[in-house]
Amino acid sequence: QVQLVESGGGLVQAGGSLRLSCAASGRPFSSRAGGWFRQAPGKEREFVAGINWSGGRTDYADSVKGRFTISRDNAKNTVNLEMNSLKPEDTAVYYCNLDLLMGSPWSAMGSWGQGTQVTVSS
Numbered sequence: 001q002v003q004l005v006e007s008g009g010g011l012v013q014a015g016g017s018l019r020l021s022c023a024a025s026g027r028p029f030s031s032r033a034g035g036w037f038r039q040a041p042g043k044e045r046e047f048v049a050g051i052n053w054s055g056g057r058t059d060y061a062d063s064v065k066g067r068f069t070i071s072r073d074n075a076k077n078t079v080n081l082e083m084n085s086l087k088p089e090d091t092a093v094y095y096c097n098l099d100l101l102m103g104s105p106w107s108a109m110g111s112w113g114q115g116t117q118v119t120v121s122s
Helices: none
Strands: 002-007 010-013 018-026 033-039 046-051 058-060 068-073 078-083 092-101 116-121
Touching: 002 092, 018 033, 018 092, 018 116, 033 068, 033 078, 046 068, 046 078, 058 068, 078 092
Parallel strands: 010 116
Antiparallel strands: 002 018, 018 078, 033 046, 033 092, 046 058, 068 078, 092 116
16 A cells, blocks of 8 residues: 655745645555646646656646646655646645556546645735
8 A cells, every 4th residue: 555645735826836745655656657636626636747657758737837847756755746837726736646647648546645735826
């Protein structure tokens, strides 16, 4: 089993930045793609950013491309998401997953953590 803990969320003004971190405990999956999804109130969970095992390939939702950067540190079992130029539309609970299938769209095979709230004010 793998337990995921997301952190780094908070309240920021439009145009601000946040850095999210996903930490895995237990026995993480090996050689798996990881990434971030988000879910706004009343909406379905949507893909935000993904990264393959080596970190050499990344993918982003069109809505965040150029503003968000995903990275990972396999030695520490972490996946990070740097978010810049935040917009009110980015407000959501952000979840990470370390067991993703790369594709269009990306799909999650593993379990989710509790998520971290990101709120962007006008």
